[in-house]
Amino acid sequence: MKKITLILILLLLNSSLPANAAVEKKERLWQDETVYSIMIDRFNDGDRKNDIDVNAKDPLAYNGGDIKGIIDKLDYIHEMGFTAIRLTPIFDNAKNGYHGFWVNDFYKVDEHFGTLKSFQTLVKEAHNRKMKVMIDFVTNNVAADHPWIKDSSKQDWFHEKKDIQDGIVNQKELENGWVDGLPDLNQDNPEVKKYLIEAAKWWIDKTDIDGMSLPEVNNVPISFWNEFSDEVKQEKKNFFLMGVMSKNTSTDLKKYEGAGIDSIVNYSYSEKLRKTFAGTDQSFRELYSDGDNGQNSFLRANFMDNEYTSRFTSDIVAKKQFPGSRWKTALVYLYTTPGIPLFYYGTEIALNGGEIPDNRGQMSFRAEKELIDYITKVGELRNTLPSLTRGTMEMLYDQNGMAVYKRVYKGETSIIAINNTGKSQSVTLTSSQVEGGKELRGLLAGDKIVSKDNKYMIILDRDNSEIYVLAEKSGIKFSLIASLVVVYLLCFLFLYKIRKRKR
Structure with a gap:
C-alpha cells in the first residue's frame, strides 16, 4: 500500500511541475543539503543494554539516547526530506558528559552511545538512503579529568588556566582561555596539532563520514585550521567542514573560509531570524541587507536554534503566538533562501525549552503530525527545485x-x-x-x-x-491526463487486490 501511495504522489508531483522546473541536480552539492541536527543522548533509546547510569528524569545526566536509536529513526528523518544528519560528539566522555563535549578519549565511542561498529552501521545505513553524516569534532578542550592533565610529559599540551572573562574579549584570550573550566588545548604545540589531525583522519578512514562540525571554531588559531583542513580533506573527496562560532563573539568570517572551513554556524544571523519570525509584522530587511560579514551565503549554516541556545519555540510563546504558524513561516524562509538549513531535533514537534539544559529535552515521536507533514512538503520542494538551493x-x-x-x-x-x-x-x-x-x-x-x-x-x-x-500558461496537458489515467488504473488495481484478499 505504501509503495502504491508513493507512486501516486510522484506521478502527480511530476505532472504538476513545469518542464523547465525539472533541472536535474546531477551531483548534490553541500548547499543542496538539509541537515537534521541530533543530540544523541536526547533523541531515541534504541539499545537498553547501554543504559549505564541513565536517569531520564535528570536533565544533567545521561537520558538513554544512542546510535541504535538513530538508526531506528533514519527512515523517519529521511521521509521528512532531510539529506544529512549532524551528531553531537560521539567520543568517550567524562561522567555525565551526555552532551559529548567532555572528551576523555578521541578514539573511542562513548559506551552510553554504542560501539565503533554500531556507528559504522549508522553511516552505512545513512549512505544507503543517500544521506550524509557529520559529527562534532572537539578541538578546543578536553574533559576536566582527562588522563593528560596528570601526565607530566603533556603539561605543555595546555594553556595556562585562565577563564575567559564576560563581555568583549580579544582573539588571544579566546584562544588561550579555559571555557567552562575545561582544560584548553594548545594547538600551537606540534604534538597536539598532530594528535588532533590524526584522530580526525582516523574517523574518516574508519567510518566514512562525510563532514565534521567544529565547536568553538573561533577559539582555535587560524593557523591550526589551515593545516587541519588541508590534511583531513585529502582523506575524502568533498569532505565538509562546518565551523561553530562560540556565542557572543564576532569576527571576520572570511578568514575561516580562507582557512578551509566551508561553512560557519553564525549566531548573529540566527538572532536576526528569530527576531523576524517570532512575531508578525516584521520587515525582512535585516535578513538580506548585508553580506553577513563576507560569508558565502550559499554555504552559510542557517538555523533558528541549537544545543547552545534556548528553543525558538520559547520566543514564540513569549510573544503569545501559535508555535505551528510561526515555525511554518520561518522554515519556508529557511528552506528557500541561500544557505544550508540546520534543523535542531524536536523542531518538527515545536519542542519548547529555555537555556541549557532545558533546551535539550527528550524527543517525542507521539506528537501532532501537522507540522511534520508541512516540513515534509517544503523539504520535497527544496529537494526538487534546484533554484531554491543554487539560484540567484x-x-x-x-x-x-x-x-x-x-x-x-x-x-x-x-x-x-x-x-x-x-x-x-x-x-x-x-x-x-x-x-x-x-x-x-x-x-x-x-x-x-x-x-x-x-x-x-x-x-x-x-x-x-x-x-x-x-x-507556460496551462492548456490541455496530455502528460497530466496520462498521469491521471495511470492513477485511476493503480487505484482500481489496489481495490481489486483488497477484494481478492477478502475472498
Missing part, C-alpha cells in the same frame, strides 16, 4: 512582514511569497520583475496565478506562504 536571489517586495522574492537557476524561476502579517495581503508583480505572459504555479498550497496585462497579483491569507514556479 532577488527581493521583489518587502513590507512589514509580507515578502516576495525570486530565485533563478538555469531557466528555472521560483517565486516565494510569505505573509507573516496579521491580515491578508496582495502584491502585484510587474513584467520588469517576472516575465509576463505566463503563470505562477503554486506547489506548496496549490495556488495558480495567470498573467494579466503582463502582471501577476499574489493574494495570501495571514500566516500563509506559497512557493511558485514560473510556467
Whole structure:
C-alpha cells in the first residue's frame, strides 16, 4: 500500500511541475543539503543494554539516547526530506558528559552511545538512503579529568588556566582561555596539532563520514585550521567542514573560509531570524541587507536554534503566538533562501525549552503530525527545485512582514511569497520583475496565478506562504491526463487486490 501511495504522489508531483522546473541536480552539492541536527543522548533509546547510569528524569545526566536509536529513526528523518544528519560528539566522555563535549578519549565511542561498529552501521545505513553524516569534532578542550592533565610529559599540551572573562574579549584570550573550566588545548604545540589531525583522519578512514562540525571554531588559531583542513580533506573527496562560532563573539568570517572551513554556524544571523519570525509584522530587511560579514551565503549554516541556545519555540510563546504558524513561516524562509538549513531535533514537534539544559529535552515521536507533514512538503520542494538551493536571489517586495522574492537557476524561476502579517495581503508583480505572459504555479498550497496585462497579483491569507514556479500558461496537458489515467488504473488495481484478499 505504501509503495502504491508513493507512486501516486510522484506521478502527480511530476505532472504538476513545469518542464523547465525539472533541472536535474546531477551531483548534490553541500548547499543542496538539509541537515537534521541530533543530540544523541536526547533523541531515541534504541539499545537498553547501554543504559549505564541513565536517569531520564535528570536533565544533567545521561537520558538513554544512542546510535541504535538513530538508526531506528533514519527512515523517519529521511521521509521528512532531510539529506544529512549532524551528531553531537560521539567520543568517550567524562561522567555525565551526555552532551559529548567532555572528551576523555578521541578514539573511542562513548559506551552510553554504542560501539565503533554500531556507528559504522549508522553511516552505512545513512549512505544507503543517500544521506550524509557529520559529527562534532572537539578541538578546543578536553574533559576536566582527562588522563593528560596528570601526565607530566603533556603539561605543555595546555594553556595556562585562565577563564575567559564576560563581555568583549580579544582573539588571544579566546584562544588561550579555559571555557567552562575545561582544560584548553594548545594547538600551537606540534604534538597536539598532530594528535588532533590524526584522530580526525582516523574517523574518516574508519567510518566514512562525510563532514565534521567544529565547536568553538573561533577559539582555535587560524593557523591550526589551515593545516587541519588541508590534511583531513585529502582523506575524502568533498569532505565538509562546518565551523561553530562560540556565542557572543564576532569576527571576520572570511578568514575561516580562507582557512578551509566551508561553512560557519553564525549566531548573529540566527538572532536576526528569530527576531523576524517570532512575531508578525516584521520587515525582512535585516535578513538580506548585508553580506553577513563576507560569508558565502550559499554555504552559510542557517538555523533558528541549537544545543547552545534556548528553543525558538520559547520566543514564540513569549510573544503569545501559535508555535505551528510561526515555525511554518520561518522554515519556508529557511528552506528557500541561500544557505544550508540546520534543523535542531524536536523542531518538527515545536519542542519548547529555555537555556541549557532545558533546551535539550527528550524527543517525542507521539506528537501532532501537522507540522511534520508541512516540513515534509517544503523539504520535497527544496529537494526538487534546484533554484531554491543554487539560484540567484532577488527581493521583489518587502513590507512589514509580507515578502516576495525570486530565485533563478538555469531557466528555472521560483517565486516565494510569505505573509507573516496579521491580515491578508496582495502584491502585484510587474513584467520588469517576472516575465509576463505566463503563470505562477503554486506547489506548496496549490495556488495558480495567470498573467494579466503582463502582471501577476499574489493574494495570501495571514500566516500563509506559497512557493511558485514560473510556467507556460496551462492548456490541455496530455502528460497530466496520462498521469491521471495511470492513477485511476493503480487505484482500481489496489481495490481489486483488497477484494481478492477478502475472498
